[in-house]
Amino acid sequence: MKFKIDVELKYRVATDSTLILNIHALKTAHQKVLSESFKTSLDIKIEELNSVQGEHRFVRLEIPKTNHIGISYQATVDNSFTIKDYTMVPELKIAKLSPEILTYLYPSRYCQSDKLYNMANNLFGHIENDFNKVIAISEWIYKNVKYLGGASNSQTSALDTLVEQAGVCRDFAHLGIAFCRALTIPARYFTGYAYQLNPQDFHACFEAYINGDWVLFDATKLAPLNGMVKIATGRDAADTAFGNLFGDINFTFCKISCDTEEENFEPFHQQEQGHQGISYA
Amino acid sequence: MKFKIDVELKYRVATDSTLILNIHALKTAHQKVLSESFKTSLDIKIEELNSVQGEHRFVRLEIPKTNHIGISYQATVDNSFTIKDYTMVPELKIAKLSPEILTYLYPSRYCQSDKLYNMANNLFGHIENDFNKVIAISEWIYKNVKYLGGASNSQTSALDTLVEQAGVCRDFAHLGIAFCRALTIPARYFTGYAYQLNPQDFHACFEAYINGDWVLFDATKLAPLNGMVKIATGRDAADTAFGNLFGDINFTFCKISCDTEEENFEPFHQQEQGHQGISYA
Amino acid sequence: MKFKIDVELKYRVATDSTLILNIHALKTAHQKVLSESFKTSLDIKIEELNSVQGEHRFVRLEIPKTNHIGISYQATVDNSFTIKDYTMVPELKIAKLSPEILTYLYPSRYCQSDKLYNMANNLFGHIENDFNKVIAISEWIYKNVKYLGGASNSQTSALDTLVEQAGVCRDFAHLGIAFCRALTIPARYFTGYAYQLNPQDFHACFEAYINGDWVLFDATKLAPLNGMVKIATGRDAADTAFGNLFGDINFTFCKISCDTEEENFEPFHQQEQGHQGISYA
Amino acid sequence: MKFKIDVELKYRVATDSTLILNIHALKTAHQKVLSESFKTSLDIKIEELNSVQGEHRFVRLEIPKTNHIGISYQATVDNSFTIKDYTMVPELKIAKLSPEILTYLYPSRYCQSDKLYNMANNLFGHIENDFNKVIAISEWIYKNVKYLGGASNSQTSALDTLVEQAGVCRDFAHLGIAFCRALTIPARYFTGYAYQLNPQDFHACFEAYINGDWVLFDATKLAPLNGMVKIATGRDAADTAFGNLFGDINFTFCKISCDTEEENFEPFHQQEQGHQGISYA
The missing domain is CATH 2.60.40.2250 (Immunoglobulin-like)
Structure with missing residues (x-):
């Protein structure tokens, strides 16, 4: 598109x-x-x-x-982009991941996954299927973290957001990534332009590595997932600041x-109970 | 007794x-x-x-x-001690609290309630009745925080315990207090000896101020609530360390x-759905 | 006056x-x-x-x-107030302190002295005489922490200020208190009105307990120490917020x-090499 | 060798x-x-x-x-390795750095340089010449942080080490890196084997990017800098854990x-006032 x-x-x-x-x-x-x-x-x-x-x-x-x-x-x-059904995702094999992917399992500046093993497992460990786990993570963030401009700054990390439960798109993404990595699901930060984002701004989401795809999630639910133009991916906002x-x-x-000039854009939003995931290459 | x-x-x-x-x-x-x-x-x-x-x-x-x-x-x-039914607790009136009680609304070293307003309200704000709120807090801690010797040290605070979800009795109490204060329920730290605690050690619980009583809660569930001998109360462990x-x-x-030499000790444990609370003086 | x-x-x-x-x-x-x-x-x-x-x-x-x-x-x-020479202060005896004073040795919400033993001793432990230690603490803060409105908020603690080295009067006071307690010098938060403070606002300083006196220090150096009207003292800002x-x-x-209507107000400022300390009862 | x-x-x-x-x-x-x-x-x-x-x-x-x-x-x-005189180092030009090097300017999990701008500049900003800055950083850490086994764990970050002033080689390296990056000097984590380290263990140091070289620094001073066998470099220990x-x-x-079997090993240690730096390609 x-x-x-x-x-x-x-x-x-x-x-x-x-x-x-x-x-x-x-x-x-x-x-x-x-x-x-x-x-x-x-x-x-x-x-x-x-x-x-x-x-x-x-x-x-x-x-x-x-x-x-x-x-x-x-x-x-x-x-x-590709939209697929992830109902039957085989378990992730660490033993099959390439080194570039392994990187996205490790904690980073704003995603201190090493501190969240217990919490991530308490909240999401019982869910079968990595895709469903990440859906549950995204929904949990959406329901518990208040979207609030000014609630965070450039030093705010996933731990801060978890505790204070307020933030902006950057914070939602960091917390999503941290939970994924704490569950041994590779995850990375995604920055881009988002169609129908209101008000318009740079946007941030996260991608989780599921069955060989980088599937996109947006815990803010502020824009359709099929209207994203990718700027960069990285371990977190430290790698991908729009300006240094x-x-x-x-x-x-x-x-x-x-x-967009497309006439019939049909927005795709992640459903709480959905099995369809979207990936951009 | x-x-x-x-x-x-x-x-x-x-x-x-x-x-x-x-x-x-x-x-x-x-x-x-x-x-x-x-x-x-x-x-x-x-x-x-x-x-x-x-x-x-x-x-x-x-x-x-x-x-x-x-x-x-x-x-x-x-x-x-006194065991009462707290089903019909009137709402706490800040305007009626004496200054000594107000102190227990404010954050302290290990109970940073000022950071937990959003989380406490997300988790417990919808529950009517202060007693039920504190029961829910205690159950949440019991279910989410792993009792694990060595998981914490003398610097561990409620925020650490919340994030890492492991700790000992001191940590369980601090988190309970922090959640209460974040909901504007006065709460304090309680140290004592606990009958049937296994292994025996100094024990820590917390008290919440409900309808004029300091009601005792123990999120560890390690000992009966009616077998406590009080050593001290304070804002948190900084006030009540057994040794400085x-x-x-x-x-x-x-x-x-x-x-105890009592022959027919009947242990009283807080019930998840219970309405009975215990207070010592 | x-x-x-x-x-x-x-x-x-x-x-x-x-x-x-x-x-x-x-x-x-x-x-x-x-x-x-x-x-x-x-x-x-x-x-x-x-x-x-x-x-x-x-x-x-x-x-x-x-x-x-x-x-x-x-x-x-x-x-x-009283201005005294503290050149020859005998060593503080923990064994002589009354329980009300002991309280001011323990860490509190915004003054996590328990984390600062090593740093306080590295920076100030070699200085003889408690008064000189606190002068050195106050000077260190004055030289290292930038006074910057908006650099902190109501959750900012002494540790944040130590690391980020910017803050307002509240933060300067918290850090001073934390260092004192880490050196086993009782210290408390002081709020008041300050003559010649510019711009006018509520002011915060700290008091250290030296040789039986609560001696006043102001690491911001923004107002003369002899122009203070005391509102409250407490363990830190959690106890003494001007509004809850x-x-x-x-x-x-x-x-x-x-x-003031006094005609010949002579401002008293703490000197870096001074031996004169001021106390308000 | x-x-x-x-x-x-x-x-x-x-x-x-x-x-x-x-x-x-x-x-x-x-x-x-x-x-x-x-x-x-x-x-x-x-x-x-x-x-x-x-x-x-x-x-x-x-x-x-x-x-x-x-x-x-x-x-x-x-x-x-190469030992050079870095007395006359021209100023680093951000505009000349390749993207691989820029990465080492950004904060990472254990090196939160974004929080240390003020402190790094207060402590080291006045020093001319990047090499001298890093020497001063290394000396500051050596003098202020106590080498103490058990003082830290796998979650300990540069901020913790800065505040608590105790740690092991990993912590010394993280703090060195964080200070460098806060001064806009690219820095990375170095793990290796160290000759004459006592007791023997995996060792960690840090490298700063000075005038086109990755110069090695060891704030612990526990081993000669010319006896290192490199295992890996990375942004911090999250990238280079010896075991995941x-x-x-x-x-x-x-x-x-x-x-080593070399007969005449002459240990090279960083001097506080030295101008000689060592780099392993």
């Missing part, structure tokens, strides 16, 4: 600074970037970088001391849109 | 030290100390202190540098017994 | 609520309240309470659901002034 | 389990494995895996329910030796 992305960002730059942006739509076998444009209000070098394993596309900017810099990004993206700022530089403005 | 308490403690004392012990059975209107004896293996001054509000009896010992000190405490105690050690002094040994 | 206090507070009250205010100037042997007036914009009962040990004066208000309530407090206070709110009630406005 | 490694491990295996070991000497341009042998006491498949970026060599074992399994690993390794256990399997025994 085709999506049009339109992003406008502004920063105040008080000293010479480096800005690493992670806002480009990822290019994968299942997500084609048909056209894109990245511009800045200053005439500076734009350096595009790719991560080693292909989970990100960075842009690095060296910005001189200035008042403000404006950044705009437009893209037209054509992506595809070095110097005295501050984020001041953001305007995002993610639209 | 009459209980016989017998305690033997040993400490290794490498420098001149001060030891404050909080192991004497409390004297209250409902708990009479019929006889008691406190002895140390060294010929040193034994200074008895009482806390201002009568929640503790301290003994303070100045111990010279020595190899070891042995301490023994025996007491015969006659106490009484100043100097290079280490706890090395403990042997405790708490017996 | 005579001070005039003038406080105006406003709250938005969305449901029937209880408000416990702790803003009255304390009455002690060394602080006389010459006159005072407490008024609310609604015609409701005003109930004054005193804490058991005389460290607070509460006012409790039952406020019906309404749009707003305004509260005003004026007082004229005459207080006195029960119900859907929100603090919306605050205006404070603390002035 | 040539080292002989000899490792013996034992595990108790109560259910069918998967064990991922990360104990093989890494193969790099500067570290040749001349010979090695890996054996288990059971006749099971041994699967060797390599991480994508070459920072690890894993061995994965599927172990049936059994009483015990013994594992032995021997290797002869020839490695080389899945199933009811427990580590019960470990015996390690790391020797």
